[in-house]
Amino acid sequence: MLLEQERRDVCLTARNLVSAVGSAPGESTTVSVRSGDLVVVTPHGVAPDQLQPADCPVMSLDDRVLEGRHDPAAEATLHMAVHRQAAEHGRDATAVVNAFTTDTVAVSSVLAELPPVHHRAAALGGAITVTPYTTYGTGEIADQAAKALKGRDAALLANHGGVALGHGLEHALENLRLLDWLCAAYLRARQIGEPRVLSEDELALVRQRGTYGWAGPDIF
Template identity: 30%
Template sequence: MNYQTIRQEIVDYAKRMYDEKLVSATSGNISVRLPDRPDAFAITPGSESYLRMTAERIVIMTIDGELLSCPEGAHPSSEWRLHAELYRRKEQVTAVVHTHSPYATAFASVREEIPLVLAEMQPWLGGSVEVAPYAALGTVEVAQNSANTIGTKGACLMANHGVVAVANSLDLAYVRACYVEDAAKIIHLARCIGTPCEIAMR
């Protein structure tokens, strides 16, 4: 299989992620697990402009790092280990979205979890958004820390880095990444007025 539909879906969401300012320049990454190979996934290439990205540039690789399809001059995102670790640990996860959205990344930079203050955070994210301990970019440690922190939730912050969201579809993973940014922004604005009131999990 050439996985053209999956490649194009990744490119479409990557461009949307850029247009909606969840990332800047070449930051962030998106992947989708292959339906006929649960040990492999398609992922955005590293250091390439989203504006010029095409489906043919998407890299396909295994969770162990073996390149199955890699266009000339391309290489997988430096955070491929993050995606691989999430797929390795969570059989139900079929898509991963990693953003550097500004409000959520501000929370990540001060290593503060996003508290459960919005009703929609419970069904969409599973509650508050916790912060994974810091580790250097692209390392096994940052991948393991993120997988540990997400647990059964839909997303987590990566300390001094950004957001990672997971789901059983790319659309849902993307929506979750958007909800994380929305919650961070609203909490920031609410704190300009007073103290946001946390709500209990139901």
């Protein structure tokens, strides 16, 4: 079986994703991981808690399905576009996750950009782009997602949800959880008033501070 370990890892991540951030009923999460020129993606029509490694399709970067008991999930088109872009630009991002959580859908339905209201936003690249609305599972939403993820580790898809990438499945899941948390924090802040937004200079200092341990540059 092609990429057996990667298929097992995709199954586990899909289950962890649902338990970590929740999602809409039905097929509302997609997980993929790339190994060289091959990509494992979650299949269409199989619930995360029922996934088996053999269910997961293995695809080539030119969108050919090489193996798997089921067809790829509808959002495989989006995932493949992101993987191709990462490979072409030499990024170390090998995993992509997307989910329709309550907070990512809410923010993506209202804002054109999620502003950085907490220093942890720096880990995703700062302000998070919200793509224009397009129909899910199409080449158009795939192109918009790939564009929004240039220089970023997460994006919001208008009226749709969130997508994140990482240098492995665990990292991609962590980034999706962070995106969901930032959306929730912003929504909570808006209930009180207009949130304070961190500037690019402040985010740059956060990134610089992140290179140190407890003994930061100004501790003495």
